[in-house]
């Protein structure tokens with residue numbers, strides 16, 4: 001009883017609750033990219049006899065979350081009896097029942113709930129528009145802004161006297177899987193653009209907008225990634241936490257993973273994700289190796305390994321949160337940029353592959369894992385740099401926007417003793433300890 005009600009326990013309990021709330025919040029809100037969203041804009045720029053023409057733009061404002069192969073799928077519900085008479089730059093997956101329309105050319109889609117997908121870049125020029133046809137792929141905004149949006153043209157008709165038409169309802173976005181929730185479409189200020197070398201401003205007739213946000217919880221995804229650590233000063237390698245992304249079946253005959261040395265064909269496949277058997281069972285492992293400690297710099301080797309036998313990760317990216325990135329940083333084999341930190345002490349850096357060199361993280365095969373690697377040289381800030389207390393290890397890592405499971409601080413490679421005494425006052429260490437407490441409590445309760 002005394003133990004439970006002592007102030008320190010009350011304090012720990014409060015913090016635990018706070019952390020639990022924070023971690024469940026982080027399922028639907030990413031504090032490192034608070035403004036991230038995918039915005040869908042309908043710009044009506046022309047009235048027709050019985051309808052309007054609109055340009056629909058899908059803009060990915062997520063700094064490090066891209067829309068990968070298979071691409072986006074945009075759906076909505078018409079408020080009345082609208083039909084899509086024609087479309088360019090994308091297409092509706094179903095035409096539906098257009099039998100009651102006596103137009104010269106049949107409408108493009110008469111469905112109440114049309115679903116639109118992108119064209120391939122190889123589509124015929126006459127059905128393309130400006131900024132279209134990327135096969136549904138949208139780059140992350142911080143990486144290639146010029147490829148982070150896509151647009152298409154629709155001609156809407158059959159408004160039956162309601163000459164201006166109604167906003168579509170219930171917008172849905174698959175990008176490519178579930179996980180996105182879109183706000184109701186709303187009127188906003190008309191989109192303006194500049195012509196005649198920027199000397200004249202023109203505007204569309206009206207603009208409707210919806211923003212779609214991603215939630216890990218809704219996407220129903222198991223973790224995809226874990227982190228392992230090593231250093232030059234300790235031979236211990238801290239492996240990924242066991243069962244980071246799932247656990248191996250206890251009975252080897254029911255393995256749902258691939259044993260080393262065996263090939264994909266031996267597995268009754270068909271699934272998209274087929275990973276190598278490991279204790280962590282993650283398709284992606286990120287390894288952080290503290291490689292050298294120089295007078296004015298320190299060097300890290302960062303390796304991303306693909307344990308998935310059936311998937312290449314095209315245009316992968318990884319985000320690393322580490323206070324060391326506040327110093328001059330040179331990355332040798334990846335592209336990188338620093339991201340703005342809003343209310344965070346630790347800097348965040350984003351890394352991605354160099355085109356035609358390592359932007360494709362290849363799948364594993366029976367002989368080896370797919371991997372990409374770089375060395376990073378960081379400047380030293382004599383006030384903060386230390387090899388103690390796990391300071392040299394990353395605070396947080398995301399792969400393609402998904403959180404990677406970190407090992408527990410008590411498993412971090414330690415400095416050999418004798419070099420110096422432990423500094424227990426470091427705030428980071430306190431946080432790590434707290435995190436550990438929470439995890440232990442979680443197991444306990």
Ligand SMILES: *[C@@H]1O[C@H](CO)[C@@H](O)[C@H](O)[C@H]1NC(C)=O
Nearest residue numbers: 034035036037038039061211
């Ligand atoms: C969507 O992202 C843009 C760019 O970051 C931002 O300006 C806008 O406010 C965001 N919209 C919402 C509703 O969060």
Ligand SMILES: *[C@@H]1O[C@H](CO)[C@@H](O)[C@H](O)[C@H]1NC(C)=O
Nearest residue numbers: 081096097098099100101110
């Ligand atoms: C198609 O629509 C017309 C007119 O609304 C209707 O009469 C017809 O039964 C529909 N056909 C099918 C196969 O649903």
Ligand SMILES: *[C@@H]1O[C@H](CO)[C@@H](O)[C@H](O)[C@H]1NC(C)=O
Nearest residue numbers: 076077078079113169170171
């Ligand atoms: C839109 O979605 C809401 C909630 O899912 C549903 O109640 C409503 O009927 C939908 N509206 C249309 C027109 O489909």
Ligand SMILES: *[C@@H]1O[C@H](CO)[C@@H](O)[C@H](O)[C@H]1NC(C)=O
Nearest residue numbers: 309310311312360361362363
């Ligand atoms: C992965 O990329 C390689 C090389 O481009 C290609 O040969 C292979 O078929 C791709 N694998 C998958 C599963 O897409």
Ligand SMILES: *[C@@H]1O[C@H](CO)[C@@H](O)[C@H](O)[C@H]1NC(C)=O
Nearest residue numbers: 327328329330331377378379
């Ligand atoms: C950062 O490092 C690069 C390469 O070592 C060097 O050229 C540059 O001057 C440095 N910048 C600063 C601000 O120290």
Ligand SMILES: *[C@@H]1O[C@H](CO)[C@@H](O)[C@H](O)[C@H]1NC(C)=O
Nearest residue numbers: 143144334335336353354355
């Ligand atoms: C990546 O780096 C390469 C070589 O440094 C550069 O040519 C390319 O423009 C960079 N790509 C992006 C998207 O920044």
Ligand SMILES: *[C@@H]1O[C@H](CO)[C@@H](O)[C@H](O)[C@H]1NC(C)=O
Nearest residue numbers: 414415416417418419420422
């Ligand atoms: C280092 O610490 C460990 C555990 O605290 C201890 O067992 C070992 O004897 C120490 N070694 C030296 C050289 O002090």
